[in-house]
Amino acid sequence: MSDLVTGIRAQVRDLLARRRVEYVVGYETGSDGVNARPFFAYTTEEADRLVFDNTCTHNLTKYLVEPERRGSTIGVVVKPCDARSLTVLLAEHKFPRDVVAIGVVCPGIVQRTREGGDGEAPQARCQVCDQHTPPACDILVGEATAEGPVLDQFARLAPLEAQSAAERSAFWSQQFERCLRCYACRQTCPQCYCDECFAEALDPEWVGVRIGRAENWLFHAIRCFHLAGRCIGCDECERVCPVKIPLGLLNRKLRKEVLDRFEYRAGTRSDERPPLETFRKEEKLDLA
Amino acid sequence: MLDLTPDMKLFSLRLQDPAVAESLHYEVGQFALVSVFGVGEAAFDISSLDAPRAALEFAVRRVGTLTEALHEMEEGSVVGVRGPFGNCFPMAEYEGRNLVVIGGGSGMAPLRSVVNYVVQPARRERFGQLLILNGARTPADLAFKHEFEKWASSPQTCLELTVDRGDDDWRGRVALIPDVVRELKPSPLDCVAIVCGPPIMIKFTLKALKDLGFADSQLVGTVETKMKCGIGKCGRCNVGDKYVCLDGPVFTFAEIGRFLEEF
Amino acid sequence: MTAQRITRQGLLDWLNGVAAKATLIAPVRVEGIYLFRPIVKIEDIALDYSQSTVPPKEWLFPRSDTLFTIERLDRAYELKPPAAAGPRVLFGIRPCDARALAILDRLFLAEPADNLYEERRQNTVLVGLACARQQLPECFCTSLGGGPQEAANVDVLLAGAGEAYTVTVATEKGQQLLSGATLRDGGEMPPAPSLSNQVPTAGMAERLRLAFNSSYWQRLADRCLGCKMCTYLCPTCHCFDIRDCDVGGHAERVRCWDGCQSALFTKLAGGHNPRASKAARLRQFYAHKYLYFPERFGVTQCVGCGRCAHFCPVNIDIRETLRDLQTLEVCPHGSGETARRREPVGAAFGDSRASA
Numbered sequence: 001m002s003d004l005v006t007g008i009r010a011q012v013r014d015l016l017a018r019r020r021v022e023y024v025v026g027y028e029t030g031s032d033g034v035n036a037r038p039f040f041a042y043t044t045e046e047a048d049r050l051v052f053d054n055t056c057t058h059n060l061t062k063y064l065v066e067p068e069r070r071g072s073t074i075g076v077v078v079k080p081c082d083a084r085s086l087t088v089l090l091a092e093h094k095f096p097r098d099v100v101a102i103g104v105v106c107p108g109i110v111q112r113t114r115e116g117g118d119g120e121a122p123q124a125r126c127q128v129c130d131q132h133t134p135p136a137c138d139i140l141v142g143e144a145t146a147e148g149p150v151l152d153q154f155a156r157l158a159p160l161e162a163q164s165a166a167e168r169s170a171f172w173s174q175q176f177e178r179c180l181r182c183y184a185c186r187q188t189c190p191q192c193y194c195d196e197c198f199a200e201a202l203d204p205e206w207v208g209v210r211i212g213r214a215e216n217w218l219f220h221a222i223r224c225f226h227l228a229g230r231c232i233g234c235d236e237c238e239r240v241c242p243v244k245i246p247l248g249l250l251n252r253k254l255r256k257e258v259l260d261r262f263e264y265r266a267g268t269r270s271d272e273r274p275p276l277e278t279f280r281k282e283e284k285l286d287l288a
Numbered sequence: 289m290l291d292l293t294p295d296m297k298l299f300s301l302r303l304q305d306p307a308v309a310e311s312l313h314y315e316v317g318q319f320a321l322v323s324v325f326g327v328g329e330a331a332f333d334i335s336s337l338d339a340p341r342a343a344l345e346f347a348v349r350r351v352g353t354l355t356e357a358l359h360e361m362e363e364g365s366v367v368g369v370r371g372p373f374g375n376c377f378p379m380a381e382y383e384g385r386n387l388v389v390i391g392g393g394s395g396m397a398p399l400r401s402v403v404n405y406v407v408q409p410a411r412r413e414r415f416g417q418l419l420i421l422n423g424a425r426t427p428a429d430l431a432f433k434h435e436f437e438k439w440a441s442s443p444q445t446c447l448e449l450t451v452d453r454g455d456d457d458w459r460g461r462v463a464l465i466p467d468v469v470r471e472l473k474p475s476p477l478d479c480v481a482i483v484c485g486p487p488i489m490i491k492f493t494l495k496a497l498k499d500l501g502f503a504d505s506q507l508v509g510t511v512e513t514k515m516k517c518g519i520g521k522c523g524r525c526n527v528g529d530k531y532v533c534l535d536g537p538v539f540t541f542a543e544i545g546r547f548l549e550e551f
Numbered sequence: 552m553t554a555q556r557i558t559r560q561g562l563l564d565w566l567n568g569v570a571a572k573a574t575l576i577a578p579v580r581v582e583g584i585y586l587f588r589p590i591v592k593i594e595d596i597a598l599d600y601s602q603s604t605v606p607p608k609e610w611l612f613p614r615s616d617t618l619f620t621i622e623r624l625d626r627a628y629e630l631k632p633p634a635a636a637g638p639r640v641l642f643g644i645r646p647c648d649a650r651a652l653a654i655l656d657r658l659f660l661a662e663p664a665d666n667l668y669e670e671r672r673q674n675t676v677l678v679g680l681a682c683a684r685q686q687l688p689e690c691f692c693t694s695l696g697g698g699p700q701e702a703a704n705v706d707v708l709l710a711g712a713g714e715a716y717t718v719t720v721a722t723e724k725g726q727q728l729l730s731g732a733t734l735r736d737g738g739e740m741p742p743a744p745s746l747s748n749q750v751p752t753a754g755m756a757e758r759l760r761l762a763f764n765s766s767y768w769q770r771l772a773d774r775c776l777g778c779k780m781c782t783y784l785c786p787t788c789h790c791f792d793i794r795d796c797d798v799g800g801h802a803e804r805v806r807c808w809d810g811c812q813s814a815l816f817t818k819l820a821g822g823h824n825p826r827a828s829k830a831a832r833l834r835q836f837y838a839h840k841y842l843y844f845p846e847r848f849g850v851t852q853c854v855g856c857g858r859c860a861h862f863c864p865v866n867i868d869i870r871e872t873l874r875d876l877q878t879l880e881v882c883p884h885g886s887g888e889t890a891r892r893r894e895p896v897g898a899a900f901g902d903s904r905a906s907a
Binding site for chain 3: 030031032035037038039040058062063066068175178180182183184186187188200205208209210211212236239240242243244
């Protein structure tokens with residue numbers, strides 16, 4: 001058993017024994033015996049089911065914003081990127097309730113295709129990750145590492161950016177044609193927490209009910225704008241998409257724009273609202 | 289179109305095709321799907337009685353986009369109607385028995401046809417006593433006021449009204465329906481009670497009736513679920529092995545109790 | 552039933568002929584996944600595909616279906632039905648997905664029949680492709696009476712891989728479709744692949760009834776994200792929404808896939824939602840398949856294709872749920888058991904996982 005697992009279990013046992021939290025959201029080994037899945041530990045015995053390894057892909061902060069959990073005191077295991085999600089949620093005042101963040105020093109998460117296997121290549125987000133120690137958490141498990149050089153987060157965008165607008169339009173049109181609007185991307189995203197999603201609002205009906213290219217396009221376009229300056233790049237939306245729409249590209253592009261224009265990286269400050277939710281006089285408006 | 293309450297209107301529909309109008313027949317308690325073309329379609333209980341060349345009537349409360357669109361239509365507008373669908377109140381089975389009809393708010397819509405069926409002079413003596421208990425939040429919210437006199441003057445019939453909150457002109461009861469049931473103490477003997485209204489009102493009214501000795505099989509209601517297709521395909525109204533659009537909306541509470549789920 | 556043989560080249564030639572007379576729909580590889588799509592070039596067909604991500608049900612019950620278009624006239628509306636579907640050949644359907652269509656038939660063809668589904672069904676010939684191996688790690692068709700070489704629900708079944716296929720003609724429709732194919736006598740069924748999953752499914756209706764109020768559902772729902780993926784990728788899920796929408800200046804009434812895992816599915820216009828919790832919705836998914844549908848239609852509404860388990864973002868695994876239900880403490884309706892069960896989900900897998 002790794003030191004990380006021993007550390008997490010000890011911390012969770014303690015939190016539960018002291019009744020500091022009602023339950024802790026962490027990871028356990030899934031039904032294939034290999035890949036992790038989310039697990040909710042309610043008792044000190046259940047704390048011993050918790051695991052942590054390079055398959056712990058889920059961003060568990062999603063569970064914190066579920067309406068059904070309002071009023072609960074919750075512990076949550078966070079990787080560095082997940083901690084940035086938490087920071088965004090704190091900045092947006094999504095937590096009148098109590099959360100204990102158990103940060104874990106992250107080894108990087110592996111890419112697994114659904115065909116089974118495909119080896120141990122790190123996920124795209126992990127290949128460019130320059131933050132292996134959770135930036136903000138209440139408890140740290142693992143040894144804080146010195147952060148390496150800041151890597152180019154946006155290399156993956158280059159081929160798409162090199163294309164003409166017409167080519168990009170054709171590319172996305174083809175991608176969105178496959179979308180089933182199962183909403184897994186939205187449901188897995190911690191930054192998607194509206195009580196009524198614009199995509200399902202009936203009055204007014206912003207997005208038609210038809211599951212077709214035009215409606216799908218509108219859904220993904222508006223969703224990525226809603227996430228601009230808020231998406232921390234966990235790429236879970238892309239991982240869960242059953243028809244493999246590269247949503248990470250879309251959100252990455254918006255992250256890049258926000259960084260270029262506002263020098264803002266989502267999830268780094270809990271005392272400031274994201275740039276697209278605020279306006280300052282000195283902000284440049286080159287709308288031409 | 290007739291204003292029933294500040295947020296409820298009675299719509300009278302005449303079928304355009306005389307042949308269809310001629311062949312249309314429906315039972316008390318059945319529903320139909322009404323379309324506002326370009327807006328959508330929704331299910332409503334039929335509030336009228338089947339009679340030659342009579343209009344189809346629906347009492348509709350303004351609650352969503354479709355009912356909003358209906359409410360804003362002008363007299364003479366064209367809507368679509370599909371139906372009738374679903375089962376019905378087994379009125380023939382109720383003959384010879386006493387009836388207690390309890391409606392809360394817009395829950396009176398499906399019950400209006402039950403009452404009008406029983407109080408028809410040609411049919412009235414087939415039934416025993418009829419107690420109608422109509423409740424609403426305020427006096428203005430009591431639906432079907434234009435028929436109260438007809439109902440109250442029917443032989444062996446008692447119309448009781450109650451509101452949660454009175455106003456300056458209200459001289460009647462200010463009480464919750466379950467409390468009125470306890471006060472009136474209808475006898476369960478050879479009696480069927482039909483209850484329609486919001487879930488919370490149904491829950492406490494049933495309790496009051498059971499305390500008086502009513503068995504689940506003597507308690508009848510309509511189950512309100514979302515419905516889209518009306519023909520048992522879309523799965524919206526699935527509760528247990530029942531599709532409310534095919535097997536309902538009318539159920540006894542003995543049947544509803546076997547649903548497993550609370551609906 | 553007669554068994555014959557066809558070579559790979561013979562198969563492609565025949566399919567070229569088929570495509571000239573009907574819309575040929577077959578699995579193709581798109582961005583690393585398989586989908587059933589109309590075929591333009593025969594070479595695009597992924598003959599050795601594993602399993603399509605989206606089941607071929609989408610060609611009989613499409614994700615969006617126009618019921619009619621609405622033209623506004625003076626004081627009236629004209630409703631125009633959509634153009635009729637032409638003849639189609641659905642090639643390469645897996646036995647489980649074909650079995651799923653037979654299940655959907657029970658619902659959609661029950662009186663009053665769903666005319667759009669019925670019309671497409673009558674105009675579609677099913678050419679099955681038997682499984683030469685287990686296609687998804689989670690699939691368990693044999694636990695539900697199906698099998699990797701089942702020919703019962705297709706018109707023609709092909710089995711084999713590589714250079715030759717054994718052809719089983721199951722219906723008259725299939726026989727007609729095969730006219731023009733170069734068949735050789737003496738085909739022999741290749742050995743059936745061994746499948747790793749045996750999942751207990753017997754008596755599940757009763758188990759579900761008994762466990763209806765178990766807090767198991769709350770624990771399972773804890774990690775459910777509430778997306779509709781399981782229902783959309785399920786070859787037997789059939790729920791839909793009907794709405795009017797504006798399409799380029801005129802209105803259409805469309806029906807679109809919808810799923811019981813959405814909170815909006817049962818929410819009434821007034822705001823009341825009888826199935827308001829994730830736990831109740833997740834239970835509905837299983838209860839509908841293994842309790843309600845069998846009560847009404849006489850068959851389980853699941854073919855064990857494994858998609859829901861395979862694609863679930865948080866590993867809600869139907870095999871695990873079915874096993875758990877076998878050993879679950881009994882909390883029947885009305886027993887008042889609402890306390891949170893301390894036994895976590897997946898206990899049937901034992902302690903091996905906890906110590907991993």
